[in-house]
Amino acid sequence: MSNVCSCYMKRLDYGFRGFQVPPTARRPRSTRWRGPSKKPAEVGQACAFELLASLAGRLLQESESSASSNASEGNNHPAFSQSVLEKERQDEVKPLMAKGIHNGSCAECTFKTEMESQKSIQKCIEQAETDCVLECVSVNDNSCLDCWEKVEAEVKPKRFKWENKFERHCNRLVEIPEDVRESCDGVIKNGFRKEQEASNPGFKASTLNNNFILKDPLDKCINSPALFDSNNNVKSPFCGGLFPSASFSRHGNDNKLGFRDDDENFLQWNRVWTKSKAFRHPQRRRRIRKLVTSKCRKVAPNLKDCEHSRTDEGVKPLYRKRKTCYSFVRSWHDSLFKRRKYFGWGSVKNSDGGFSSDSVSNSPDKGMGGDNHNSSAKMHVSKDSHVKFSVKSFRIPELYIEVPKTATVGSLKRTVKEAIMAMLGGGLHVGVLLHGKKVRDDKRTLRQSGISCEESLDKLGFMLEPSSMQASPSVCVGDASPCKTSQRVRSPETPVLDSGITNALHDSSLLTNNVNLVESNHDSNSFSTDPIADKIATDSRALVTVPTRSTEALAVVPVGQKTRHSELVQRRTRRPFSVSEVEALVEAVEELGTGRWRDVKLQAFENADYRTYVDLKDKWKTLVHTAKISSQQRRGQPVPQVLLDRVLASHAYWSHHQAKHHAKQHQIGTMKNTVDCIQPHVMNDVERKLCC
DNA sequence: GTTAGGG
DNA sequence: CCCTAAC
Numbered sequence: 259m260s261n262v263c264s265c266y267m268k269r270l271d272y273g274f275r276g277f278q279v280p281p282t283a284r285r286p287r288s289t290r291w292r293g294p295s296k297k298p299a300e301v302g303q304a305c306a307f308e309l310l311a312s313l314a315g316r317l318l319q320e321s322e323s324s325a326s327s328n329a330s331e332g333n334n335h336p337a338f339s340q341s342v343l344e345k346e347r348q349d350e351v352k353p354l355m356a357k358g359i360h361n362g363s364c365a366e367c368t369f370k371t372e373m374e375s376q377k378s379i380q381k382c383i384e385q386a387e388t389d390c391v392l393e394c395v396s397v398n399d400n401s402c403l404d405c406w407e408k409v410e411a412e413v414k415p416k417r418f419k420w421e422n423k424f425e426r427h428c429n430r431l432v433e434i435p436e437d438v439r440e441s442c443d444g445v446i447k448n449g450f451r452k453e454q455e456a457s458n459p460g461f462k463a464s465t466l467n468n469n470f471i472l473k474d475p476l477d478k479c480i481n482s483p484a485l486f487d488s489n490n491n492v493k494s495p496f497c498g499g500l501f502p503s504a505s506f507s508r509h510g511n512d513n514k515l516g517f518r519d520d521d522e523n524f525l526q527w528n529r530v531w532t533k534s535k536a537f538r539h540p541q542r543r544r545r546i547r548k549l550v551t552s553k554c555r556k557v558a559p560n561l562k563d564c565e566h567s568r569t570d571e572g573v574k575p576l577y578r579k580r581k582t583c584y585s586f587v588r589s590w591h592d593s594l595f596k597r598r599k600y601f602g603w604g605s606v607k608n609s610d611g612g613f614s615s616d617s618v619s620n621s622p623d624k625g626m627g628g629d630n631h632n633s634s635a636k637m638h639v640s641k642d643s644h645v646k647f648s649v650k651s652f653r654i655p656e657l658y659i660e661v662p663k664t665a666t667v668g669s670l671k672r673t674v675k676e677a678i679m680a681m682l683g684g685g686l687h688v689g690v691l692l693h694g695k696k697v698r699d700d701k702r703t704l705r706q707s708g709i710s711c712e713e714s715l716d717k718l719g720f721m722l723e724p725s726s727m728q729a730s731p732s733v734c735v736g737d738a739s740p741c742k743t744s745q746r747v748r749s750p751e752t753p754v755l756d757s758g759i760t761n762a763l764h765d766s767s768l769l770t771n772n773v774n775l776v777e778s779n780h781d782s783n784s785f786s787t788d789p790i791a792d793k794i795a796t797d798s799r800a801l802v803t804v805p806t807r808s809t810e811a812l813a814v815v816p817v818g819q820k821t822r823h824s825e826l827v828q829r830r831t832r833r834p835f836s837v838s839e840v841e842a843l844v845e846a847v848e849e850l851g852t853g854r855w856r857d858v859k860l861q862a863f864e865n866a867d868y869r870t871y872v873d874l875k876d877k878w879k880t881l882v883h884t885a886k887i888s889s890q891q892r893r894g895q896p897v898p899q900v901l902l903d904r905v906l907a908s909h910a911y912w913s914h915h916q917a918k919h920h921a922k923q924h925q926i927g928t929m930k931n932t933v934d935c936i937q938p939h940v941m942n943d944v945e946r947k948l949c950c
Numbered sequence: 951g952t953t954a955g956g957g
Numbered sequence: 958c959c960c961t962a963a964c
Contacts, residue, residue, distance in 0.1 A: 830958065856952060875953075876958065
């Protein structure tokens with residue numbers, strides 16, 4: 259624990275993308291896939307197929323009576339899914355979502371009740387159909403998706419292509435009895451498949467002999483933590499997370515899971531996404547840096563260095579020093595966004611480190627179960643106007659820790675525990691999101707809040723938030739939520755915290771993005787008056803967000819953004835120098851010379867807050883380079899050759915002059931040191947002459 | 951805090 | 958544009 263922030267040369271890095279409160283085994287981060295977040299539609303597909311597959315399994319089991327219902331090792335799921343698994347094992351058909359069914363899938367509630375009651379196939383099919391429809395509807399209505407697509411269109415138009423999402427699929431082989439095939443096929447064609455074919459040209463569902471070979475999103479498998487079952491890992495290769503490497507091919511299907519461009523896309527995405535205008539203002543940025551730095555100077559001995567202790571004034575982060583904690587934070591961030599590149603397994607949805615519910619499902623009652631793509635929350639509206647929820651588990655944000663290789667397992671456990679406890683230290687509240695917006699009025703009824711309406715089924719979300727926080731940086735609950743990779747809600751009226759960055763840092767350890775959906779409308783060219791809000795909105799993948807003090811710029815401590823997600827201080831937005839700026843720079847340098855960048859700044863760019871003297875120095879550097887290369891090699895906005903000539907001339911002059919000056923200074927120093935007998939006025943004379 | 955230079 | 962060493 260105490261070594262978390264120290265500098266062991268040999269370390270083992272553990273990345274935890276989240277914990278499930280219920281004991282569902284999870285893969286090591288290194289084996290989990292994190293691709294670009296999937297679209298909700300894929301969830302819908304998977305759910306529908308789960309239904310079908312589950313149905314198939316169930317029917318098989320029934321048809322073969324109890325002969326096959328003996329073993330249940332490793333399957334921690336009751337009832338029907340277990341039998342499905344068993345059947346799969348016997349048949350050596352290792353497909354499927356049987357495991358997915360058990361835990362948190364949209365099919366769950368249906369099968370736990372309806373299937374167990376052995377109602378008619380038709381009913382199940384109808385249910386499946388209904389669910390398909392619901393899925394599609396909710397997908398279409400999903401505002402997060404809208405945002406996502408919007409950003410996609412605006413930010414990564416060339417690189418991030420959803421058409422490719424099916425490239426990461428693997429085949430699922432589902433055995434379906436002959437007598438059900440027809441009806442299932444009908445369902446597929448008329449319901450799910452139809453929808454999918456309409457929206458996803460790449461989607462395929464074909465029949466082969468007695469099998470259905472379904473290509474559906476692997477993401478569903480691997481993104482669903484519910485699928486991780488350490489006991490059954492071998493049985494469900496496609497269920498992700500159990501693969502030691504980042505790619506695999508299965509059964510000769512050549513379904514390679516390549517991360518190739520997706521990773522790039524992701525990084526690119528993250529980069530763009532994290533580009534923020536928050537720190538565009540140098541003064542603010544400096545202030546932030548100072549704040550952070552000063553905070554970091556406070557010494558603390560261990561991981562808690564990077565945690566926060568509460569005082570009467572509020573929450574105060576105790577940062578040992580910038581390097582230590584910053585690197586900790588940064589490595590966390592790096593682990594998020596860089597490791598993702600290599601170890602993609604896992605849920606992108608988790609990548610924002612959000613608390614998430616493994617599943618939030620409705621009571622297995624009658625009625626319709628709408629799958630909420632915003633939060634995975636399932637809500638059931640029964641006939642008596644009750645709205646029933648069941649939240650099975652929550653996950654906490656990704657946690658990144660380091661321990662020495664020599665650490666014991668016990669210490670590792672303790673470290674993880676302490677880190678978790680630190681995150682959860684303040685206790686938690688649950689927030690409710692409706693239409694991506696926080697429902698703040700606790701006294702309103704569900705009906706009044708619009709939650710009781712069926713139309714809101716896919717608009718509901720949950721989030722966890724620290725109970726001690728006034729502000730609401732919180733995280734959506736829910737697993738299948740595209741929202742998690744995109745945005746969260748930060749209501750404009752989010753209360754202001756007094757402790758500023760202190761709280762921000764505190765929050766950072768606890769929470770993930772809390773981004774207003776609306777802010778996804780930001781484009782990289784817009785300038786925000788609220789840098790922090792901007793930042794938060796832009797960097798949805800940052801592990802950390804900062805409650806903003808209205809329009810005051812604070813700090814965001816990305817532990818890792820996507821961002822995705824982000825550094826302690828965001829990289830500034832690139833601001834190409836205009837010709838006039840170049841001219842001003844050249845003029846100033848001609849006069850002042852190189853090496854006096856502060857003066858250059860004050861003289862020529864005093865009012866350009868976004869230009870630091872380092873910027874000017876860098877620009878001069880590139881100008882010199884540009885002037886030296888041929889015009890064909892130059893890129894960006896062309897600089898008039900006249901200016902470049904002046905740059906070269908000035909550069910040559912000042913190089914010479916500076917060298918001469920330095921030589922003279924050295925000469926003078928030497929003289930002073932070696933010839934003590936020289937009278938001061940003589941020395942001054944010499945200096946004057948040399949410096950001419 | 952500035953400057954210089956590598957990335 | 959960032960980072961860091963050196964001053």
